[in-house]
Amino acid sequence: MSVSGVALPDARVLRYLGVRVLQVIPTILAIVVLNFFFLRLAPGDLAEVIAGEAGSASPEYMAILRQQFGLDQSIWVQFTKYLTELAQLNLGYSFRNSLPVLDLIVSRAPNTALLMLSSLLIAVVLGVLFGAISAQWRGKWPDGVISALSTVGFATPLFWVGLMLIVLFSVELRWLPAGGMQDLEHSYTGFAHMLDVARHMVLPVFSLAFFYIAIYTRLTRSAMLEVQELDFVRTARAKGLNPLPVTLRHVLRNALLPIVTMTGLQLGALLSGSVVIETVFAWPGMGRLAFDAVFQRDINLLLGVLFFSSFLVIVSNLVTDLVYALLDPRIDIR
Known part of the structure; x- marks a missing residue:
């Protein structure tokens, strides 16, 4: 209509x-x-x-x-x-x-959103890529290497990853800044400011994404292996179709449905993980704001952060339900 x-x-x-x-x-x-x-x-x-x-x-x-x-x-x-x-x-x-609490949240929320969305994008892209490679090479050495690395990703605490990245890339190699969102010694503007923020983002973004790359890798692998055994995939292969189009158009496309669900559900976990990462890297976001509010016993501020974060999680779950229903026509949304 x-x-x-x-x-x-x-x-x-x-x-x-x-x-x-x-x-x-x-x-x-x-x-x-x-x-x-x-x-x-x-x-x-x-x-x-x-x-x-x-x-x-x-x-x-x-x-x-x-x-x-x-x-x-x-x-x-x-x-x-x-x-x-x-x-x-x-x-x-x-x-x-x-x-006012709302002013504080509005000033910090974009910083947290930048950190979370960048981490989520990297985690989804790399996780789906590694999971697809692992499923396509099941039982071979790429599958073994990726499975071992994803297990390490599950078992490694976020704060430890952040500290090790600081030691390696900031202390030893001096390639990237150890914390903050921008260089306070220089007043960059325009494109130079964007590059400065991007340099400060690298370590916290990959620290936060490290754990979730492992999640999406395992989830993609298991979903693709399940779809590969379905009748329509076997029929496509029996017709002699090229394996790559079969994998991309049939297997991976149908395997992405649980990825969409997990992406929406991971927002709450990303918010909790951002508290740790923002504290380690002194990133001026909502996680650091909540951390400071706890130690300062600022109940009004902590209530505002918790309410705002909960509202975001609820909205993301609602959007995920709608997207999932649109992607899978078998779901009845009456």
Whole structure:
């Protein structure tokens, strides 16, 4: 269906999307409630941190700080205020940074998105490539080498990979910077600034992608081996078709369906992995922001980061469902 040459979404797709959105609302509410009350169970608060840094933890000074931050009110009053502000798309105020939480998240989110999407793209491309090679050469030396390397990728912690890359490429070879997002000694602009950011991205991006390359390699290999045994692939080979087109058009195309599902589900894992990588490489993203908020007991900021991250994961899963349904016509989205 189209209006003035512009295609409109199918009614089934809109109905399916509406049902999925309604299913998401209780999930978001549960996340909001659990995040708020679980964080309140953690010992210490912002008033104690600030008083400790000021060297004055008298009862009077603590009472003033708690009143200033609204910590002197009951937890139910704080929760009601939090829900009221959240309903108005207000994530609160970070007293530690003297800025609204939303402004802090908006300033850091593009940096995390740049890191995550670059890592995900590299992981998917290399993982699918290695997995296809491994499946095509099953039982031979390329399969053995790739399987061994993917096992190493599964077993290696992200922070260790990051530290080893820093030691090799920053300390020993001095090829790449060890941390940060840009060179603070030079005020690069234009294309020079892009190159500077790209140089700072290399180590954190490959550190974060290392583990997920192993995942996509194993997943692609197993999916392709399964598809190779199906009747339509055997029929294509029996007709004497060229093995390469059969592999690309029939085997790999059908094997990509679980890859699409895994890509959507990996966003949450990438967010958690970015906390480690951003800390190791001093990358100014949301992961580093959440890490600092934990140590500073900045509950408002931590709540905002958790809510924003959870919302992104939910949206990515919803988009993955729609893409999967469009790629596989066997799925009924009524």
